Amino acid sequence: MTICAAWVRKIGKCEELMFVSDSRLSGGRNLDYSPKIITLARSDCAIAFAGETDMAYPLMHQISLAISSYNRAKTRAMDIRELKTHSIKVLNSMASSIFSDIPEMKDPDVSFLLGGYSWINKCFDIWGIRYAKKEKRFIARHVNGWVGGMDPVIFGGDKAKEASKNLVKLMQEKGTLINNKATNSAFDMEPLEVVRDMLRSSNKNDSIGGALQVVKVYQHMNALPLGVFWPDRHSGSIYLQGRPLLGYESTDFWVIDPDTFHSEKVNGKSVEV
Numbered sequence: 653m654t655i656c657a658a659w660v661r662k663i664g665k666c667e668e669l670m671f672v673s674d675s676r677l678s679g680g681r682n683l684d685y686s687p688k689i690i691t692l693a694r695s696d697c698a699i700a701f702a703g704e705t706d707m708a709y710p711l712m713h714q715i716s717l718a719i720s721s722y723n724r725a726k727t728r729a730m731d732i733r734e735l736k737t738h739s740i741k742v743l744n745s746m747a748s749s750i751f752s753d754i755p756e757m758k759d760p761d762v763s764f765l766l767g768g769y770s771w772i773n774k775c776f777d778i779w780g781i782r783y784a785k786k787e788k789r790f791i792a793r794h795v796n797g798w799v800g801g802m803d804p805v806i807f808g809g810d811k812a813k814e815a816s817k818n819l820v821k822l823m824q825e826k827g828t829l830i831n832n833k834a835t836n837s838a839f840d841m842e843p844l845e846v847v848r849d850m851l852r853s854s855n856k857n858d859s860i861g862g863a864l865q866v867v868k869v870y871q872h873m874n875a876l877p878l879g880v881f882w883p884d885r886h887s888g889s890i891y892l893q894g895r896p897l898l899g900y901e902s903t904d905f906w907v908i909d910p911d912t913f914h915s916e917k918v919n920g921k922s923v924e925v
Contacts, residue, residue, distance in 0.1 A: 653678065653859035654688060654702035654809030655847055658765045658778050658795075662803070662838035669767050669776045669869035671698050672847050673809075674854075675862030675894030677705050684862030687893040689877070693720035694728050696873035697735070697768025702809035707760040711746050718742045728873065732768040732777055736792055739766060740781070743790040747783065759785050765808050766792070769873050776869070780806050799823075800834035805843050810859055811850065818846045841913045848910050852883060863891035864910055878915065879907035890918065 656673035673688040689700040690712065699715065701708040718738065719725045725735060752758050760783050767778035778795040795804040799820060807815040819842060823829035828836050847864060854861045863882040869875040882891045890897045890907050897903060906915040 653811070655811040655815055655850055655860045656688060656700040656702055656765055656808045657805065657815065657843040657847055658700065658767050658808075659805035659839050659843045660776050660778070660803045661840060663840075667776060667871060669698075669769070669778070670841075670844065671700050671765065671767070671865075671867040671869075672844050673700050673865045674847070674851055674860040675865055675891075676858075676860055678859055679705070682856060682861065685895040686862070687865070687895075689865050689867045689893070690716065691867060691875040691877065692716055692768075693726050694735070694768075695875055696728055696771075696869065697732055697766065698867045698869055698875045699767075700765045700808065700867075701762060702764075702812075703762030704760065707762045708764075711743055711760070711762065712764065714746055715739050715742055728771065731772045732770045733772070735768070736766060736777070736779055740790050740792055743781070747788075747790060759783060759788075763808055765806060768869055768875070769871060771873070776804075778804050778806060780808065800829050800832050802829075802834045802837050803839055805839060807843070815843075815846050815850060818850070819843060822846060844910070844913075862894055863896070865891075865894050866908055877905055879903055879905050879918075881907060881909050884911060885909040 658671050661668050661670050671689045675684050675686050677683045677686040689698055691698045699712055701712055724730045747760060764781040766781055770777050779792040781790055781792045784791050795806045798805045822842055851864055864880050866878040866880055877893050879890045879892045882889055892903055907918050908915045
């Protein structure tokens, strides 16, 4: 299963849309190097999934193909809000093709977090997308805000409720949330801290695990993954979208320290600490 999150982070006068997730696929066996967040061809948005992998991957890939093959979507002439509607239509078209003699397998048990920058409304938008069994279709819910009037954040996956409770506790400890009222509406890296700590305390029998994955969407309408020092910078190991870089590999992406949140450029799989 999965733990993933998306939220709007404020840095001075700027904002950025953050996505994080774990890297484990499970179901009789674990694969801890699995990408769960992908950037899309138009570069101003990203999508993450939770749920059944055999459903999630083709559905997510078809959204990506629908963008890269349609010039209006690819060039961003189609605003992110219109793209959300287009993506839902693609998902529902895919869902209508599912056939099984097993009743429990007729409905896809999968959900998505979709977010990006709206050039029309000059803000970031986030949606939680799930399959509604009664309506027999995918529906999207716009994420408007969080507890106490804070900026938007959403968790996805089977550990979402636990993560949300952990975030409330963390914000209370930091004094940002008092009696369910926010003293500051802006998030920094608190949702990342929550997912990071859940992954560090997981074991091979848990439904979540592997390295932390991070993707940023900037206001200059570029979405980029970040490498992550995992399980911490002292290890020197760099993971990119769930997979550790091999000894001869280098990356052009920035690499983030999951404890200090400092990002840096490095060459290769390991660094001197």
